[in-house]
Amino acid sequence: MIELHTFDDQRAQSDALAKAVGDALHASLAAQVAASQADARPAVLAVSGGSSPRPFLQYLSTQSFDWPRIALTLVDDRWVPETDSASNSQFVHETLLQNAARDLAFWPLVDTSQDLNAHVAALNADPRFAAVPDVAILGMGEDGHTASIFADAPEWDHAITTSERFVAVHPGNAPHARVSWSLSVLKEVKHLYLLIAGPRKLDVLNAAAASLQKNAISQLANDKGVRLDVYWCAN
Numbered sequence: 340m341i342e343l344h345t346f347d348d349q350r351a352q353s354d355a356l357a358k359a360v361g362d363a364l365h366a367s368l369a370a371q372v373a374a375s376q377a378d379a380r381p382a383v384l385a386v387s388g389g390s391s392p393r394p395f396l397q398y399l400s401t402q403s404f405d406w407p408r409i410a411l412t413l414v415d416d417r418w419v420p421e422t423d424s425a426s427n428s429q430f431v432h433e434t435l436l437q438n439a440a441r442d443l444a445f446w447p448l449v450d451t452s453q454d455l456n457a458h459v460a461a462l463n464a465d466p467r468f469a470a471v472p473d474v475a476i477l478g479m480g481e482d483g484h485t486a487s488i489f490a491d492a493p494e495w496d497h498a499i500t501t502s503e504r505f506v507a508v509h510p511g512n513a514p515h516a517r518v519s520w521s522l523s524v525l526k527e528v529k530h531l532y533l534l535i536a537g538p539r540k541l542d543v544l545n546a547a548a549a550s551l552q553k554n555a556i557s558q559l560a561n562d563k564g565v566r567l568d569v570y571w572c573a574n
Contacts, residue, residue, distance in 0.1 A: 342569065346570070346572045347572070364373050380410075399440070400440040401438045413427050414478075416448045417521045418507075458518070479543065483552065483555065483556045488506075516529065536571065553573070
C-alpha cells in the first residue's frame, strides 16, 4: 500500500519526513523498553545515497533525537572505497554524521579490501544485521529501481526472492557493483519511506503502483503486506 504525501518545496518535505522518522525511531525504542529487553539493541535507521536525500539528511543531522540509542546503516552502497566520490558511506559522513548526529554509530556495508561475495556472506552472518532496520528511507531511479535492486542485473531473481539479508548486485546499465539489502528485508521494514522529487518520478511511481512490473518499486507497491510512505516534492 502506498501513502502519498505531497509538498511544494524541499524544506517542507524535509521537515515532514524528519518528524515522521523521529516519531518512528522513538516508537521503536519505546517498544523495546515496553518489552523489557535488558540487552536492547539500538534502533536501526537505514538511508539511501544520491542527490535527492542530501537536503533532508543535512536537516535530519540537526534534530535532537536520542542519537546514542540509534545506529545508522545504508540501504545499499557501491563497491568502491569510502574515499571514492561514488561511495554512499562517504555521502552519509558528509551529510548525516554531522551536528547533533556526528557521533551516531555507523555500520557500513562495504569493505573493498575483501572479495565482494565473501564480504556479502560475512554481512549475512553479522549479528548486527540479524534484525531488519526499524526505519528505512529509500530513493528511486527513473527505471523503478530502489536500493540497488536493478531489473537488468543478473542477480535480479535472487535479489527479489532470497531470504538472505544482503545481496551482491552487478547492474547492467549503472556503474559499479553494489551491496544491497534484499527485497525480502525491505518488505519487512515496519517504517518504510520513499523520498522522491519531480513529476517524472511521480509518473514512474504511479505506473509502478498501477500494475506489477519488473522493477523493485513496483514489487513493493503491489505487495499488500507493505506500507510505503512516499514523500514527494514537486521540485
